[in-house]
Structure formats: structure tokens, C-alpha cells
Amino acid sequence: MxxxxxxAFLAALPLGIAAIAAPAHAVDWSSVQGKDVTLFYPGQASxxxxxTPADHSGAPKFREGKNCKQCHAGEAKDMGALIASGKKxxxxxxxxxxxxxxxxxxxxxxxxxxxxxxxWPDAGEPAQKMAADFAARVTMMFDDGKVxxxxxxxxxxxxxxxxxxxxxxxxxxxxxxxxxSRVKITRQGGGDNMKGQGDLDQxxxxxxxxxxxxARLNPGAAAVAVDxxxxxxxxxxxxxxxxxxxxxxxxxxxxxxxxxxKAGDPSYKDIVPGGVYNVGxxxxxxxxxxxxxxxxxxxxxxxxxxxxxxxxxxx
Ligand code: HEC
Numbered sequence: 001m002x003x004x005x006x007x008a009f010l011a012a013l014p015l016g017i018a019a020i021a022a023p024a025h026a027v028d029w030s031s032v033q034g035k036d037v038t039l040f041y042p043g044q045a046s047x048x049x050x051x052t053p054a055d056h057s058g059a060p061k062f063r064e065g066k067n068c069k070q071c072h073a074g075e076a077k078d079m080g081a082l083i084a085s086g087k088k089x090x091x092x093x094x095x096x097x098x099x100x101x102x103x104x105x106x107x108x109x110x111x112x113x114x115x116x117x118x119x120w121p122d123a124g125e126p127a128q129k130m131a132a133d134f135a136a137r138v139t140m141m142f143d144d145g146k147v148x149x150x151x152x153x154x155x156x157x158x159x160x161x162x163x164x165x166x167x168x169x170x171x172x173x174x175x176x177x178x179x180x181s182r183v184k185i186t187r188q189g190g191g192d193n194m195k196g197q198g199d200l201d202q203x204x205x206x207x208x209x210x211x212x213x214x215a216r217l218n219p220g221a222a223a224v225a226v227d228x229x230x231x232x233x234x235x236x237x238x239x240x241x242x243x244x245x246x247x248x249x250x251x252x253x254x255x256x257x258x259x260x261x262k263a264g265d266p267s268y269k270d271i272v273p274g275g276v277y278n279v280g281x282x283x284x285x286x287x288x289x290x291x292x293x294x295x296x297x298x299x300x301x302x303x304x305x306x307x308x309x310x311x312x313x314x315x
Contacts, residue, residue, distance in 0.1 A: 027115050027256075027315045032106045034119075035310060039283050039294035040080030040100040043090030046161040047179070048168075048187050050153070067152050069297045076100055076297065094292055095127050101283055101294050103138075107301050107312035114271045114303075114312065115258040116140055116213070118281070122251050126286035134224075135287055138246075138255050139214040141230070142279040142301070144269045146207040147178060154280030154298030158210060158230050162189030165290040174233075180208060181232035194232050204231055204266070211269045213257045215244035223247075223255060229267050237267060261303075276302045279310075 045056075050068075053059040058071050072079065080100035086093030103120040118138050141158070143150035149157025158176035162168040168188035181200060182190025194200065203209070209231040216224040225244035228236040241263060246255030261271040271277070281296040302308035 027108045027110065027117075029106055029108075029117055032108050032117075032313075032315065034104040034106040034117075036102050037105050037281060037296050037299065038076040038080075038100050038102050039281060039296045040076040041084040041090075041097065041293075042080075042159070042291065042295050043083040043088070044161075044167045044291060045083065045089045046163070046166055046189070047149070047153070047156050047159050048161040048185070048189055049089070050156060052187055062152075067298060068154070068156070072297060080294065094130075094286075094288070097286070097292070098123055098294075101285070103281065103283065105281065105310065107310045108315045109261060109271070109303060109312050111314055112260060113258045114261045115256055117254070117256045118283075119252060119254045120283060122248055122253055123285045126288075129287035130292060131284075131287050131289040134216040134218055135248075135285075136217040136253060137214055137282075137284040137293075138217070138253070138257075139212055139282040139284075140257065140279055141210045141212040141282075142269070142277045143210050144207065144275060144277050147180075147210060147278075149179070150210060150278040150280070151298065151300075154278065155282060155295050158234075160185075160189035161187065162191060163290075165292075176230050176234045177232050178208065178210070178230060200232055204229075207269065209267075213242045213244075213259070215246050215255045215257055217246050217248070217253065217255065219248040225257065227259070227268075235267075241265070241268070271303060273304045274302075274306065276300055276306045276308055 049055045051059055077100045082088050083090050084097045084099040101120050103118050106117040108115050141155055158178060162174055164173045179185045181194055183193045183195060209229040211229050214226040223244035223246040225240045225242045226236055227240040227242040242257055242259040244257050279299050279301055282293050284293040300308040301310040301312055303312050
């Protein structure tokens with residue numbers, strides 16, 4: 001608490017206690033059912049890697065229509081431990097990196113705004129900081145049925161072999177992208193061989209992109225919200241409409257991301273009652289960036305009702 005506000009708080013107590021405890025927009029999270037999601041360390045297991053039978057024995061069945069989770073449900077912890085150790089798909093393991101982290105995820109709405117809440121244990125200070133600017137970041141990426149890969153493989157649909165720090169990047173920086181934005185995809189990814197601007201514009205207008213929300217976090221500081229969309233590259237929106245609140249409390253991060261359900265902007269996806277969305281989650285902890293994160297398999301959320309991993313109801 002800031003020094004000046006101590007007095008203000010005391011003075012406000014007699015008349016304003018209800019307002020302080022529960023501002024009009026706040027969700028009573030204790031009344032929302034959460035779900036534990038295991039996010040695991042993926043190393044350089046890219047979209048192209050998972051699709052290649054010589055690399056990944058699940059590839060043929062995945063190509064035939066079996067989704068990641070259908071084979072790997074319950075395995076994320078072991079997979080993350082194997083990869084983080086450097087025994088598979090990780091040429092430069094990070095010392096002391098945990099293989100997985102369990103985040104408790106809750107979703108809700110209030111008719112105007114949609115809220116996603118994440119709670120996970122902090123990993124503590126790393127031996128070495130990769131990205132000095134933020135201690136942790138939590139991200140969700142979602143789609144409303146326009147991007148097939150999002151439903152089949154969550155985040156993997158934008159994780160290519162030639163993205164920054166991945167096996168075929170060749171030292172180049174390249175952000176996440178959708179295969180549909182490239183003329184051709186090979187085992188090494190799609191490179192910079194993009195479809196024409198007209199095609200990209202048409203896809204974008206048709207909703208062929210993923211939307212993402214991110215909270216960038218430092219202990220004791222206000223969370224910084226970032227939002228954007230991914231088609232030919234990850235594009236951060238100049239003025240995010242997503243807001244983020246979060247803090248590290250007793251070794252646990254608790255973060256809430258939210259925005260208006262109707263964005264009124266074609267660079268966002270409207271979140272509508274009855275809608276079902278594909279979603280993936282990622283956590284960068286211990287000042288990491290790029291592939292050095294933990295990710296979830298594909299999940300779904302629905303608004304008010306529906307068949308989904310998370311059903312966000314009005315609170
Ligand atoms: C048909 C079942 C099947 C499907 C579908 C499948 N996998 Fe796999 N996956 C396997 C098997 C079996 C292995 C272990 C042997 C290997 O690496 O080929 C594996 C290994 C992996 C590994 C390496 C870690 C380890 O434990 O060996 C990763 C990462 C992985 N899969 C990710 C994915 C992702 C992401 C998807 C979805 C895009 C997916 N898998 C879909 C069966 C599957």
C-alpha cells in the first residue's frame with residue numbers, strides 16, 4: 001500500500017466499505033468453478049515436427065483427424081519433464097526449468113465483459129534472466145471456428161519450425177503465423193513466402209486469425225495488457241482493449257484478463273452468448289521468452305451454455 005493511501009483508506013472505511021470490497025464490475029470468483037490445466041514445456045516441437053511421421057509417431061493419426069489431446073491427455077507433465085531436461089526436442093535446456101506448471105483457469109462474463117482468471121505457482125528467480133523486462137507472462141489465444149488448426153491443436157497451429165528460436169529459424173526473427181498465410185509449408189515451415197496482400201486482407205476480413213490476450217507481469221507492479229491477432233504474423237494492437245490485473249501473492253500469481261465481449265473492431269473476435277471457442281494457454285515464467293514457455297493442449301470455452309472445457313456463465 002502506498003504511504004498516502006493508508007490514511008485515505010481509513011477515512012473511507014465507514015461509508016465506503018462495500019464499494020471497496022466489491023466494485024460494480026467485479027466477478028465473485030469464489031462462485032466460479034475452475035479447472036486445472038497442465039501447461040508443459042514444448043521445446044522445438046513445432047507444427048511441422050508434429051506433422052512429420054519420421055519425427056513424431058502420432059503424425060499419421062493426427063493427419064487422419066485425431067487431435068493432440070485425444071492421444072496425450074494426462075501426459076503433459078511427463079512430456080514437459082522429458083523435453084525440459086534436454087533429452088528431446090530441446091538443444092539448449094534452461095537450467096532448473098520446470099517441465100510443467102498447473103494453472104487453475106476460470107472464465108466468466110457479466111453481459112458486457114468477458115473475464116479469464118489464471119492462478120499458478122511462481123517458479124522463483126532463475127539462475128539467468130533471458131528477457132529482463134517481465135518476470136512472467138500469461139497468454140490465451142482463441143478462435144471462433146475460422147481456423148481449423150486451433151480446434152485440432154490449440155497453439156501449435158501458429159508455432160512453426162522457422163519461428164524465432166525454433167530449429168529452422170536460422171537465427172532469424174519470425175513471429176507466429178498461420179499456415180494459410182503462406183504459399184507453401186515444408187518441414188522447415190513457410191518462410192517469408194506469403195500470399196498476396198489481397199488474399200491476406202480477405203482472410204482477415206473473414207475472421208481467419210487467432211486473437212490473443214496477454215498479461216505481462218512483475219511482482220509489485222501493475223500488470224501490462226497486450227492484445228493482438230495472428231495471421232501472417234503476430235500483430236500487437238496499438239491500443240489494447242484487453243485489460244489485465246494481476247499480482248504475486250504468497251508465491252502464487254493471480255491474473256485476470258478481460259475485455260468487452262463485443263469488440264466492435266474486425267481485428268477482434270466477438271464473444272457471443274451460445275458461442276463456442278477454441279483456446280490455448282501459455283505461461284512464460286522466470287523472465288523467459290519465445291519457445292522457453294509452457295503451453296497447454298487445445299481447449300474450448302463456451303458462453304452461457306454448450307459442450308466445452310469451460311462454460312463461462314453470467315456473474
Ligand atoms: C495418435 C496419437 C497422437 C496424436 C494425435 C498426437 N501425438 Fe504426440 N506423440 C504420440 C506418441 C506415441 C509420442 C511418443 C513418441 C514420438 O515422439 O513419436 C508422441 C510424442 C510427442 C511429443 C514429444 C514428447 C514425448 O513425450 O515424446 C510432443 C511434444 C507431442 N507428441 C506433441 C503433440 C502435439 C502438439 C499433437 C497435436 C498436434 C500431438 N502430439 C498429437 C502420439 C500422438
